[in-house]
Every structure is written in C-alpha cells, then in structure tokens.
Amino acid sequence: MMAEIGLAALWLAAALAGLQLAAGSLGLTTRGAALGEAVRPVAVVQGLLALLAFACLIYVFSVTDLSVKLVALNSHSMKPLVYKIAGAWGNHEGSMLLWVTVMGMAGGFVALVERRLPERTMLATLAGQAFVSLGFYAFLLFASNPFERLSPVPVEGNGLNPLLQDLGLAFHPPTLYLGYVGLSIAFSFAIGALITREVGPAFARAMRPWVLGAWIFLTVGIAAGSYWAYYELGWGGWWFWDPVENASLMPWLAATALLHSCSVLASRNALRAWTVMLGVVAFSMSMIGTFLVRSGILTSVHAFAVDPQRGTFILALLAIYIGGALILFGLRASSVTEGERFALVSREGALVFNNVMLSAILGIVLFGTLYPLVAETFGAKVSVGPPYFNPMGALFAVPMLVVLAVGPLLRWRRDRFARVSKNLVIPAMLVAAAAIGLLVIGSVALLPFLGLAVALGLAWASLLPLKGRNLRRTPLPIWGMVTAHFGIAVALFGMSSESAFSIEKLVAVKIGEVTQVGPWGVKLDTVEPVAGPNWTALEARLLVRYGADGKVTRMLPQSRSFWAPPQQTSESALLTRWNGQLYAVLGGEAPAAGNKDEAKSDAGSDQGRWQLRLWWKPFVPLIWLGGLLIALGGALALAGHVLADLRRINLRSKIAYRRERQGR
Amino acid sequence: MSDTPPHRAPRWAIWLPLVLFLGFFALVMIGLYRPADRNVASALVGKEMPRFDLPPALPGRPGLDSKVLANGKPHLVNVFASWCVPCRVEAPQLGELAKAGVPIEGISVRDTTENLQGFLEENGDPFQRIGADDDGKVQLALGSSGVPETYVVDGKGKIVYQHIGEIRPEHLGLLLGKLQEAQQ
Numbered sequence: 001m002m003a004e005i006g007l008a009a010l011w012l013a014a015a016l017a018g019l020q021l022a023a024g025s026l027g028l029t030t031r032g033a034a035l036g037e038a039v040r041p042v043a044v045v046q047g048l049l050a051l052l053a054f055a056c057l058i059y060v061f062s063v064t065d066l067s068v069k070l071v072a073l074n075s076h077s078m079k080p081l082v083y084k085i086a087g088a089w090g091n092h093e094g095s096m097l098l099w100v101t102v103m104g105m106a107g108g109f110v111a112l113v114e115r116r117l118p119e120r121t122m123l124a125t126l127a128g129q130a131f132v133s134l135g136f137y138a139f140l141l142f143a144s145n146p147f148e149r150l151s152p153v154p155v156e157g158n159g160l161n162p163l164l165q166d167l168g169l170a171f172h173p174p175t176l177y178l179g180y181v182g183l184s185i186a187f188s189f190a191i192g193a194l195i196t197r198e199v200g201p202a203f204a205r206a207m208r209p210w211v212l213g214a215w216i217f218l219t220v221g222i223a224a225g226s227y228w229a230y231y232e233l234g235w236g237g238w239w240f241w242d243p244v245e246n247a248s249l250m251p252w253l254a255a256t257a258l259l260h261s262c263s264v265l266a267s268r269n270a271l272r273a274w275t276v277m278l279g280v281v282a283f284s285m286s287m288i289g290t291f292l293v294r295s296g297i298l299t300s301v302h303a304f305a306v307d308p309q310r311g312t313f314i315l316a317l318l319a320i321y322i323g324g325a326l327i328l329f330g331l332r333a334s335s336v337t338e339g340e341r342f343a344l345v346s347r348e349g350a351l352v353f354n355n356v357m358l359s360a361i362l363g364i365v366l367f368g369t370l371y372p373l374v375a376e377t378f379g380a381k382v383s384v385g386p387p388y389f390n391p392m393g394a395l396f397a398v399p400m401l402v403v404l405a406v407g408p409l410l411r412w413r414r415d416r417f418a419r420v421s422k423n424l425v426i427p428a429m430l431v432a433a434a435a436i437g438l439l440v441i442g443s444v445a446l447l448p449f450l451g452l453a454v455a456l457g458l459a460w461a462s463l464l465p466l467k468g469r470n471l472r473r474t475p476l477p478i479w480g481m482v483t484a485h486f487g488i489a490v491a492l493f494g495m496s497s498e499s500a501f502s503i504e505k506l507v508a509v510k511i512g513e514v515t516q517v518g519p520w521g522v523k524l525d526t527v528e529p530v531a532g533p534n535w536t537a538l539e540a541r542l543l544v545r546y547g548a549d550g551k552v553t554r555m556l557p558q559s560r561s562f563w564a565p566p567q568q569t570s571e572s573a574l575l576t577r578w579n580g581q582l583y584a585v586l587g588g589e590a591p592a593a594g595n596k597d598e599a600k601s602d603a604g605s606d607q608g609r610w611q612l613r614l615w616w617k618p619f620v621p622l623i624w625l626g627g628l629l630i631a632l633g634g635a636l637a638l639a640g641h642v643l644a645d646l647r648r649i650n651l652r653s654k655i656a657y658r659r660e661r662q663g664r
Numbered sequence: 665m666s667d668t669p670p671h672r673a674p675r676w677a678i679w680l681p682l683v684l685f686l687g688f689f690a691l692v693m694i695g696l697y698r699p700a701d702r703n704v705a706s707a708l709v710g711k712e713m714p715r716f717d718l719p720p721a722l723p724g725r726p727g728l729d730s731k732v733l734a735n736g737k738p739h740l741v742n743v744f745a746s747w748c749v750p751c752r753v754e755a756p757q758l759g760e761l762a763k764a765g766v767p768i769e770g771i772s773v774r775d776t777t778e779n780l781q782g783f784l785e786e787n788g789d790p791f792q793r794i795g796a797d798d799d800g801k802v803q804l805a806l807g808s809s810g811v812p813e814t815y816v817v818d819g820k821g822k823i824v825y826q827h828i829g830e831i832r833p834e835h836l837g838l839l840l841g842k843l844q845e846a847q848q
Contacts, residue, residue: 326682
C-alpha cells in the first residue's frame with residue numbers, strides 16, 4: 001500500500017512540476033500574468049509531495065517489504081534498522097528519488113522565502129527549477145521506478161553491500177546530494193536572470209546563500225567520503241582520484257569559484273557574465289558527475305554495470321539542460337555588460353585569479369576523469385591516477401594558495417602591493433623556515449615539500465584579515481572567510497605531512513611478537529573470533545605503546561565476513577594521538593601455515609603467523625579537521641548573510657508599520 | 665593587462681563552454697554505445713592458465729588442478745557461486761554446452777558444500793570437476809572481477825577467451841566458435 005501511495009505522490013509531484021513550468025513561463029507574458037500567482041504555492045506542494053514519496057520509500061525499506069523489487073534487491077530482513085533505512089538511498093532508484101526530493105524541497109523553500117528579486121526573475125527561476133525537475137521525474141517514473149512490485153515475493157532480500165554498512169557512509173550520500181542538488185537552485189537563478197536579463201548585485205545576494213549552503217554540504221560530504229575510504233577500505237590512502245571522488249570534487253571546485261565570484265558581484269557589481277556562467281557550470285558538474293558515476297561508463301566492474309538505456313536517458317537530460325542553458329548563455333551573455341572595472345592589484349583581481357586557477361584545476365580533473373574514455377575511443381585502455389592529478393593540480397593550486405594569502409588583505413577596486421607587504425613578512429619567514437627545516441631533514445618529495453612550506457605561511461596569513469579589527473564587531477562573513485582559509489592551510493598541512501612522513505609496514509607476526517612502526521611498538525596479543533548482527537569476524541588484539549615508556553593501549557582490527565551477500569571486509573583500527581594516527585589492518589593468516597581451510601578453527605593457536613599492515617601517519621587527522629573548518633567557515637558566512645537579511649526584512653517591516661501609523 | 669578584464673568577453677569565448685560540452689557529449693555517446701569494451705578484460709587472455717590445485721568442493725567429485733586443463737582438449741572453466749543470481753541465469757546455457765560435449769570445469773568461489781549441492785540440484789550440474797576456491801585466491805589470480813565468468817582454455821592450458829557476466833542464449837554460438845578455434 002505504502003509503495004502505491006509513494007508512486008502516486010511521485011506522479012502528482014511530476015504533474016505539479018509541469019504546472020509550475022507552464023504557469024511560470026506563461027506568467028512572464030502579459031496575458032498570462034495572473035497565472036504567475038500560482039507558481040509559488042505549486043512549488044511548495046510539489047516539494048512536499050516529493051518528500052512524501054521519499055518517506056514512503058523509507059517506510060517500505062524499514063519494514064523490509066520484499067514485495068517491492070527495490071527492497072528485495074537491496075535489503076535483507078537481518079540487517080540493523082539504521083542500515084535498512086540507509087538502504088533506501090544506497091541504490092540507483094532510491095538515490096534518484098532522493099535527488100528529486102531535495103530538488104523539490106529546495107525549490108519549494110526558495111518559493112516560500114525569496115522575495116528580494118523582481119517577481120519576473122523569480123517566475124523564470126522557478127519555471128527553470130520545474131523544468132529541470134520534470135526531466136528527473138520522467139527519468140524516475142519511466143526508467144527507474146523505485147516502487148515497482150515483484151511477483152512472486154521472494155523469501156529473503158539480496159542484502160546491502162557490506163562495505164556500505166557503515167554509519168558514516170549511510171549518511172554520506174544524502175549529504176553530498178544536498179550539495180549537488182542545492183546547486184540546482186544556483187542554476188535556476190542563473191537561468192532566471194539570463195531570461196529576464198537581470199544580472200546584478202541583488203541576483204548575487206539572492207543566489208549566495210544557496211551556493212554557500214550547497215557548498216557546505218559538498219565540503220562535509222567530500223571530507224566524510226574521504227575519511228570513509230580511509231578507514232573502511234583498509235588501504236591507508238585518503239584520496240584515490242577515483243571517478244566517484246572526482247565526481248564530487250568537480251562541483252565543489254566550481255561552487256568554490258562561484259562563491260567567490262558571487263561575492264565580487266554582490267559587493268562590486270563586477271564579473272557579471274562570469275558569475276552566471278559559473279552558476280550554470282556548477283550544477284552541470286553535479287549532473288555530469290552523477291551521470292559518469294551512475295551510467296557505469298567509467299566504472300566497469302560488471303556486477304555494477306547499468307544498462308545503457310538508463311545512461312542514454314540521463315545523457316539526453318544532460319544535453320537538454322546543460323546544452324540549453326549554455327545556448328541561452330551564449331545568446332544572452334553578450335547583452336550582459338561586464339560591470340564595474342578594477343585594477344589588477346585589487347581584491348577583485350585576486351578573486352579573478354582564484355577563479356581562473358579553480359577553473360583550471362576543474363578542467364584538469366575533468367580531463368583526467370574522462371581521459372580513459374578518450375583513450376578507449378582510440379582503442380587503448382588506460383587508467384589515470386595520482387601521477388597525473390597531483391602535479392597537474394599542484395601546478396595551479398600552489399599559485400592560487402600564494403594569492404590566497406595576499407588577496408583578502410587587498411582593498412576593492414585598486415590597491416598597492418606595497419601597502420600590504422609588511423604584513424606578509426612573518427608568513428614569508430615561516431615559509432622560508434619550513435623550507436630550510438625540510439631541507440635539513442632531507443628526502444621529502446617536491447609536492448609535500450611545497451605543501452608543508454605553503455601551509456605554514458598560509459595558516460598565519462589567513463588570520464591577518466582579523467588584525468586591527470575589533471573582534472567582537474567583526475562581521476560573521478569575515479570570521480567565516482578566515483576560518484575557511486585557515487582550514488585550507490590545516491588540511492594542506494595534513495595532506496603534505498601524510499605523504500611526506502608516513503611509515504608503512506607489512507609484517508607476518510606470531511602471537512606475542514612485537515614489531516616496530518615509527519615511534520610505536522606493536523604487540524600482537526591474541527586473535528579471536530567475534531560475531532556481530534550479520535557478520536562474523538576474526539579480531540586481533542594489539543597492544544601498542546608510543547615511544548619506550550608510553551601508556552599501553554589496545555587496538556582491535558577485524559577481518560569481517562558478512563553472509564548476506566557473502567563478502568569480506570577489513571575493519572581497520574585507528575589510534576589517534578595529537579600528532580598523528582596509527583592505522584592497523586588485520587590480514588589473513590600467513591599462507592605458510594598449513595591447510596587454509598582449517599585456519600578459522602585453530603585461530604587462537606600460537607602456530608600461525610598473522611599478516612598485519614601498519615601505518616604511522618603523522619598529522620593525518622588534520623586533513624579532515626581542515627575540511628570541517630572549511631565547512632564551518634562556510635556556515636559562519638551563511639549565518640552572517642542570513643542574519644543580515646533577516647535584520648533588513650525586520651527593519652523594512654518596521655518602517656512600513658511606522659509609515660502606516662503616521663499616515664493615519 | 666593593466667586594466668582587467670576586457671570590457672566584454674570576445675564572442676568566441678562566450679560559446680566556448682557550449683563547444684566543450686558538445687565535445688563531452690560526443691565522447692560519451694561514443695563511449696555509451698561501445699558496451700563490449702566496458703568489461704574488465706583479464707590481462708591473462710592469451711597467456712597460460714595460472715598454476716593452482718583446488719581441493720574438491722563436493723565429496724565424490726574431483727577438485728580442479730590446472731594441469732588437467734592442458735590435456736590436449738579445449739575446456740570451459742566457469743567461475744561461479746551458489747549465492748550469485750546471474751549464475752542461476754546462465755545454468756541452462758551451461759547445461760546445453762555440456763550436452764554438446766564440452767568439458768566444463770567449475771571453480772566455486774566462497775561457498776559451502778550444502779549451498780553448492782542445493783544449487784546444483786536446482787539448476788542442473790554440467791561440471792566434470794569442481795574446485796573449491798574458499799578464499800577467492802584463484803579467482804583473483806585469474807584476474808576475474810566477479811562471478812560468473814567463463815574462460816575458454818585451449819588444449820595446452822592457454823586462456824584464449826574470457827566471457828564476463830552470465831552466458832545468455834545468444835552467447836552460445838560465440839562460445840562454441842571460440843572452442844572450435846581453440847581446438848585447432
């Protein structure tokens with residue numbers, strides 16, 4: 001029953017999106033102006049219906065209604081409740097439903113609260129939002145219906161990939177989706193502004209909170225995803241330049257550029273056409289990324305392959321939306337004047353540099369992600385990895401970070417470098433000191449070397465905008481900027497330190513044997529079987545000690561076997577200290593030891609040797625701490641802008657009230 | 665570049681994003697309609713079968729030693745598991761191949777005796793030998809990225825063809841052809 005309600009809600013929501021598109025477009029004409037009134041309420045109801053459909057899907061997953069095909073394929077009655085719920089979006093159909101739900105809710109929210117822009121622009125924006133939603137509704141209803149029934153009803157479901165049975169990951173995709181789809185609002189705003197030719201500071205101010213909000217979710221999502229890959233995959237790496245990761249990085253880069261150009265447009269009325277184009281590009285990157293991942297065109301493990309039909313459908317949507325928006329941009333951009341001018345050395349100049357560098361990095365990541373496809377077209381098979389991405393990315397990232405240290409100190413419009421240069425003496429000295437220190441240590445590769453040196457200088461320089469200010473009166477957006485820039489320095493330090501100073505050790509040890517990794521002594525105490533709700537595991541107890549006289553701490557890495565579906569995963573154990581993390585993975589019993597079939601039964605005996613993989617990674621948690629600081633900075637800036645808006649609305653209504661009373 | 669940026673972007677620059685997108689579109693269209701190439705081909709195609717000696721997966725049925733494969737006749741080696749749904753789908757086709765006299769050897773990945781027995785009772789049993797690959801090591805050594813996968817091995821133990829995914833009725837001709845080639 002719930003499945004049918006969900007499907008009905010989805011159809012209704014799609015119909016309302018059609019109505020919203022029609023009413024919004026007709027509302028722009030003089031004859032249909034009355035229809036414009038309907039657009040906002042329709043947008044709100046459309047969002048609520050999409051939410052209802054999503055709630056129904058969560059319900060059928062939480063009760064494991066196996067008559068629904070999607071549940072039977074992706075869930076299992078023996079699973080903990082939280083993973084049953086997470087299973088609702090851990091698959092293609094469910095995640096597409098989540099996509100339209102977020103899109104509908106965001107559209108409804110804009111319709112409800114955004115009153116600053118001219119009504120015509122708002123109508124065009126909401127019609128644009130409906131147009132985009134409509135395509136995704138069609139995709140869900142015709143090509144990937146999440147509520148399809150199954151007959152006969154199977155006795156048990158297929159289960160959820162055990163790698164995905166992890167609390168962090170359960171809430172990771174929704175976070176990313178909020179980011180991806182939040183950018184759809186920026187996209188719609190850009191379309192609305194292009195149609196009505198109203199590109200100006202008001203447009204930027206209306207768009208900025210949405211970009212910021214989406215960007216915060218993207219930042220958190222990327223950081224969380226990276227941490228998940230780090231501890232769950234058990235490979236000790238935190239970024240693999242995998243297409244799935246790149247798919248989330250590309251919208252982030254575009255949104256970061258958009259965020260900065262938005263603030264130029266909002267405060268200085270410059271970079272108009274560029275900001276509109278970034279608004280289109282940011283959401284396009286979300287769609288392209290999702291398409292690349294979902295169509296299976298890049299990932300080619302056949303257990304996961306999706307039929308090309310679906311890929312073609314999404315590709316058609318991409319062609320309509322991205323192609324259409326870019327044609328509109330091409331037609332209208334020439335009539336959008338460039339706006340205010342500025343000198344090269346100015347805040348705007350620095351932000352333009354930042355935008356160009358971010359776009360270059362975006363291009364590099366996109367090209368690297370697509371290159372295997374290009375090569376395949378010419379009959380070669382390649383995979384592109386860190387040897388391409390790292391140096392090419394750094395080529396543009398390092399100059400950008402240097403400018404980042406200076407840019408926030410510059411004035412708008414025109415400035416002299418000499419005015420700010422004395423502030424930069426200390427950061428420059430920090431960079432020099434770090435460089436000398438690293439040269440003395442020696443044997444640090446070029447990229448981590450640059451990273452460490454720049455990170456130190458940047459950390460100091462990022463705090464400089466607070467200098468000479470009354471800290472209690474400093475506006476929240478400034479605090480946000482400082483926090484986010486400081487976060488970049490922190491994350492950069494973590495990344496560089498991880499790649500410069502990590503120590504890896506792969507050993508086969510007997511019970512009771514002690515091995516040394518970096519400053520840690522690691523003793524394998526026992527290996528014992530343990531059982532969880534839907535898995536069994538071998539768990540090693542490691543007694544570890546930092547230095548010669550540190551406290552002894554336990555670590556419990558596991559090698560888990562799930563039975564539905566059967567799969568093995570390794571649960572790494574992490575021990576965090578202020579200066580880094582010790583990372584332990586339990587492998588199998590070393591192959592030399594007798595019949596492998598009996599390995600499980602005599603796990604406790606002292607005959608066997610166990611494979612352990614150990615890493616000491618100095619300062620690695622700073623990567624994610626930095627990521628969180630960046631997101632926190634975004635949140636501060638968002639809060640600042642929203643509070644200022646509320647204050648303005650409040651003030652305006654007070655003035656209106658007073659006028660009314662005086663008029664009496 | 666004293667007074668940047670220029671007052672208005674040049675015309676071609678405005679259309680540049682669209683041109684780039686069209687390039688992307690064309691590329692992806694080509695990629696999407698070449699489904700044959702979207703598989704992870706094992707690097708072992710054209711090479712010797714890796715050496716292995718798997719214990720029997722079922723009592724009363726020999727296990728699989730890779731030496732058997734080099735007995736002068738072409739073989740099919742089928743990597744499967746009772747827990748794998750596509751393996752059920754391909755079972756009738758394997759049955760037909762077995763009826764046609766093709767020697768089929770099984771590698772049973774991460775399975776239990778009871779489940780395997782049930783699977784064969786339900787879906788038919790085309791296998792001459794079944795080796796138990798309980799930790800997936802042989803599967804990994806074969807460069808197989810999942811189940812099911814089927815390898816055509818010639819009489820000298822060389823892998824001549826790798827079929828990824830389930831064998832559907834339309835693949836039978838292809839496989840028989842490959843077996844024929846392997847004979848020569």
